[in-house]
Amino acid sequence: MGFLTTLRASSEKIALSLCFVLSAFPADPGLTIYNQEFAVVHESLPLELHPGSNTVQFTDATAHVEPESVILRDAAGKHKITILEQNYRADVLSQDMLLNRFEGKTVDFLAGMRGDGTPRIIRAKIIRSGYSPQLHGFHQDSAFFPPNTGNGQPIIEVDGKLQFFLPGQTIFPDLGSDTILRPSLDWTLLSGEAAKFDAELSYVTRGLTWAADYNVIA
Numbered sequence: 001m002g003f004l005t006t007l008r009a010s011s012e013k014i015a016l017s018l019c020f021v022l023s024a025f026p027a028d029p030g031l032t033i034y035n036q037e038f039a040v041v042h043e044s045l046p047l048e049l050h051p052g053s054n055t056v057q058f059t060d061a062t063a064h065v066e067p068e069s070v071i072l073r074d075a076a077g078k079h080k081i082t083i084l085e086q087n088y089r090a091d092v093l094s095q096d097m098l099l100n101r102f103e104g105k106t107v108d109f110l111a112g113m114r115g116d117g118t119p120r121i122i123r124a125k126i127i128r129s130g131y132s133p134q135l136h137g138f139h140q141d142s143a144f145f146p147p148n149t150g151n152g153q154p155i156i157e158v159d160g161k162l163q164f165f166l167p168g169q170t171i172f173p174d175l176g177s178d179t180i181l182r183p184s185l186d187w188t189l190l191s192g193e194a195a196k197f198d199a200e201l202s203y204v205t206r207g208l209t210w211a212a213d214y215n216v217i218a
Contacts, residue, residue: 039208043201045072049191053084058185062205063090069204070185079195085188089180098172099129099154111168122158122167130154 030042045058067088074081091097109122130153153164185201 033210037209045199045201048196054189056187061183064206066204071202075200082190087186090183096131100131108171109168125157127155
């Protein structure tokens with residue numbers, strides 16, 4: 001008699017194999033999912049450091065990292081690195097996030113096309129975006145809640161009058177090179193010498209769960 005087991009991971013949509021074994025080498029990627037929708041992630045992060053201060057970014061983090069759990073180290077113990085600063089940025093680029101960023105400012109809205117085929121542009125001021133950034137959608141009992149999508153309808157001022165809807169498709173100006181497209185971990189590291197090695201990165205993340213279905217095959 002055999003057993004067919006299927007494991008399912010929600011939220012991050014991670015498919016797991018039947019037997020998941022963490023490698024004995026800390027630098028190898030690894031994932032351990034526990035009850036109450038949290039997991040421990042192990043990653044290998046290649047570093048090439050120069051003497052002095054170095055800026056390092058990791059853009060493959062999950063959307064629900066617990067920043068206080070992040071550990072970055074040389075597992076081999078050959079290189080000493082000092083973390084001067086660490087930041088976790090998870091509010092990735094979206095229209096709602098940009099509306100929030102441009103509150104109090106005037107931007108262009110594309111409000112359809114004119115009869116001659118040219119775009120109809122409306123200049124309007126964003127009084128309130130209707131969006132509240134929320135990095136951690138979890139209650140103290142670890143129950144998952146969807147991200148907060150707003151504190152009400154947007155408030156837009158057009159020609160001195162207020163309305164509770166967008167007058168068209170928002171056209172935002174250029175945001176620069178520091179725009180967040182994916183959740184990321186950023187460090188400022190201090191190294192006493194030039195070094196090139198694979199560091200071990202580990203952290204706790206929420207938003208993962210698993211389930212097992214058993215089909216008995218006689």
